[in-house]
Amino acid sequence: MLDGEIKLIESAVKGKASAFGLLYDHYQPKIYRFVLIKVSRKEDAEDITHQVFLNAWQNISNYKDLGFPFSSWLYRIAKNQVIDKYRTKRQEVDLEDVDAEISVDSGIHENIEIKIRLERVMKEIKNLKQDYQDVLIMRFVEDLSIKEVAAVVEKSEGAVKLMQHRAIKELKKVFEEKHGTN
Amino acid sequence: MELIELLKKLRAIKADSGYTKESRAFILNSGKHENANLMFFAKEIISGVFRSGWSIALTAVLLLLTIGSFSVLKVLYPITTAVVDVTGLKAEAQAIDAQIELTNVEYASATGIENKTSTARMALPLTGQSAKRKQAQSGQSAVSAESTSTPPTIDSVLNMLSE
Numbered sequence A: 001m002l003d004g005e006i007k008l009i010e011s012a013v014k015g016k017a018s019a020f021g022l023l024y025d026h027y028q029p030k031i032y033r034f035v036l037i038k039v040s041r042k043e044d045a046e047d048i049t050h051q052v053f054l055n056a057w058q059n060i061s062n063y064k065d066l067g068f069p070f071s072s073w074l075y076r077i078a079k080n081q082v083i084d085k086y087r088t089k090r091q092e093v094d095l096e097d098v099d100a101e102i103s104v105d106s107g108i109h110e111n112i113e114i115k116i117r118l119e120r121v122m123k124e125i126k127n128l129k130q131d132y133q134d135v136l137i138m139r140f141v142e143d144l145s146i147k148e149v150a151a152v153v154e155k156s157e158g159a160v161k162l163m164q165h166r167a168i169k170e171l172k173k174v175f176e177e178k179h180g181t182n
Numbered sequence B: 001m002e003l004i005e006l007l008k009k010l011r012a013i014k015a016d017s018g019y020t021k022e023s024r025a026f027i028l029n030s031g032k033h034e035n036a037n038l039m040f041f042a043k044e045i046i047s048g049v050f051r052s053g054w055s056i057a058l059t060a061v062l063l064l065l066t067i068g069s070f071s072v073l074k075v076l077y078p079i080t081t082a083v084v085d086v087t088g089l090k091a092e093a094q095a096i097d098a099q100i101e102l103t104n105v106e107y108a109s110a111t112g113i114e115n116k117t118s119t120a121r122m123a124l125p126l127t128g129q130s131a132k133r134k135q136a137q138s139g140q141s142a143v144s145a146e147s148t149s150t151p152p153t154i155d156s157v158l159n160m161l162s163e
Helices: A005-013 A017-039 A044-060 A068-087 A095-099 A112-126 A128-142 A146-153 A157-180 B004-014 B016-029 B032-051 B054-076 B078-083 B086-123 B128-148 B152-162
Strands: none
Touching: A005 A017, A005 B128, A017 A044, A017 A112, A017 A128, A017 B004, A017 B016, A044 A068, A044 B016, A068 A128, A068 A146, A112 A128, A112 A157, A112 B004, A128 A146, A128 A157, A128 B004, A146 A157, A157 B004
């Protein structure tokens, strides 16, 4: 959580663009990562992330603090945006074609082997159920708490724990079957 | 475990800095938020008015005006209501109807005379037995007309004319 986040949100709700700008700076990388792992294509991830923050800024007056962090609200918008994108995209592009375009071009590759393995992980995550994807990304990539994840996926904390367990199990299984090791 | 370590490494993913700057500037300068704010405040004001019971008061006043308008008019303009005499109007209407009926009776009797005279005129050119039969028939009808019609003076005059 960002320092002084509550005051920043209050200012943003009142229409102060600079306050929303600070929220954008803090949360944009997280939302972008979340979206990119789910959609795999850089261009789609950029479009969706932009749309998420535009929607958030236009509807921030409707934001109500219900005890969950601001990030939960943003992740929920992102999740819905991805679903909408897939709904329209499924008619245009075959998912097999999209897989070939996975890109992790962020300068994190210490060597080529890690790059290949990361791309494989992203590809296999994409083949999981939407809820499993969300839980894995938020729990292990973004390091969100069970409570925060539960708020985003709109399920109980117990259900999230169960989903997390099943998602890891399924990912390991697929990874071993296809690549021989995890 | 190694799989989770790989997932954590995905944290290093970052968006292109050029895209980030452009997107941020566009969103913050979109200006649509001001409109959204205005709409939000307008919505709040309207809902506040409804909540404070203004609508109920307004409805009550409208109802009072509608129901009480007739009595108020009666008090304010008594002349307009006094001028209207319903019984007088009724009597006048009945009188008009009676006149129409009388003229109709006169007209009916007048047309009856004309019919009889025309048939008499048509019967004149006939000759022989048919003429006699016709005359006998008209004679019978004249007699029956004489016995049924109420004003005997007109019928008798007509009979005389036909003979």
